[in-house]
Amino acid sequence: MAVEEQHDLLDSARDRMLVSTIVPALNEEGNIDEFCRLYADMLKTAPFEGELVFVDDGSTDGTVEKIRQAVQQYSFIKYASHQRNRGLTAALETGFSIASGEIFVFYPADLQYLPEDIPVLVKPVAEGADLCAGWKQGKYKKRLVSNVYNWVSRRIFNLKVHDLNSVKAFRREVVENIFLRRDWHRYLVVLAADEGYRVEEVKVPLYDRQWGKSKFGGIGRVMVGLLDMLAVKFQITFLRKPLLFFGLVGSLCFLAGLLVGLAAIYLRFVVGEGYRPLLYLVILLMGVGMGLFMMGFVAEGLTALREEISDMRNKVQAALSKTNKTPRED
Structure with missing residues (x-):
């Protein structure tokens, strides 16, 4: 052009x-x-x-x-x-x-x-x-x-x-x-x-x-x-909806812990062989899953607070902009 x-x-x-x-x-x-x-x-x-x-x-x-x-x-x-x-x-x-x-x-x-x-x-x-x-x-x-x-x-x-x-x-x-x-x-x-x-x-x-x-x-x-x-x-x-992220990962960990737990039960009561490390893994996976869920709830609260602060900032800036554009009388 x-x-x-x-x-x-x-x-x-x-x-x-x-x-x-x-x-x-x-x-x-x-x-x-x-x-x-x-x-x-x-x-x-x-x-x-x-x-x-x-x-x-x-x-x-x-x-x-x-x-x-x-x-x-x-x-x-x-x-x-x-x-x-x-x-x-x-x-x-x-x-x-x-x-x-x-x-x-x-x-x-x-x-x-x-x-x-x-x-x-x-x-x-x-x-x-x-x-x-x-x-x-x-x-x-x-x-x-x-x-x-x-x-x-x-x-x-x-x-x-x-x-x-x-x-x-x-x-x-x-x-x-x-x-x-x-x-x-x-x-x-x-x-x-x-x-x-x-x-x-x-x-x-x-x-x-x-x-x-x-x-x-x-x-x-x-x-x-x-x-x-x-x-x-x-x-x-993810920070727009943190529970979606933390909840998904937490659910996967919890599900993995459940599956490992079922495998441990099968080995113990069907095969007749106990395997203690599997118990520790179940506790770890389910604990991590529950922890991630809790982090998701906390993050949701922080996100709501962040959005509220951002909204207040935008309103203040809009008010200041409007004030600056308003003609002043001497």
Whole structure:
């Protein structure tokens, strides 16, 4: 689609739509100036108002100084700084808290994604989607690992999105209504879809890094990602109805204990051979089964409490939003 056509679709919202681009940065001093220049160029023709929100996540180089210099040069920049490295999820949450836009965009500071593509991400959200995920196009390292990870994620979470770990644009309310644990930023698309938000996808070009080093990699990060994937799946599936999970497993254990008990009775009274370890196994299996049932009941109570707290939080946020939109009289 031509750039002119894309912009025509959004021109009617120009005066009322503010897009906040959240850019976490860790030791990216060599990319800050160029990022700001490219962002300023993008805003000249963008069909929306924009603000650039940098979050320095405990950099040990001159990243903060570069950002401060940029603030003096460009009026659209906000920034926050962490005293220590707290991780990408925490950096994003800090950015969300100081951003003013109706739509948020997550962009890394490494210039592997260029600001000129931000309007492409924003377009589906401006047209009615709640979140738009970027699908990176181009050659890059760890492509095989990324493809396998995304393929498994699509199967586990039943998503049509091809790339969970790319740039994203989404409505403010999406992150206001979703709780992100550490490193769960990569599952924002999954959590949003689970909450019923409409998710779209667009292709976004990926470029080679020109300065600095990647902050991601290593077998440890792969393992963390896989474990987080299982944790998210467990939360959005079994924690909605925990008794279904614990009750099923508990029933299987109890049934296994019953069968082992019948086998022990047969051996003792029919064959005439007692086998004491079977008795211990019966006690273990039935005990575990009853314990799992009890855990299921407790988890049901905790889930009900969690949902009540979440509902109260949503009502408070709705009330605050309504208050902020109400005109005030002097």
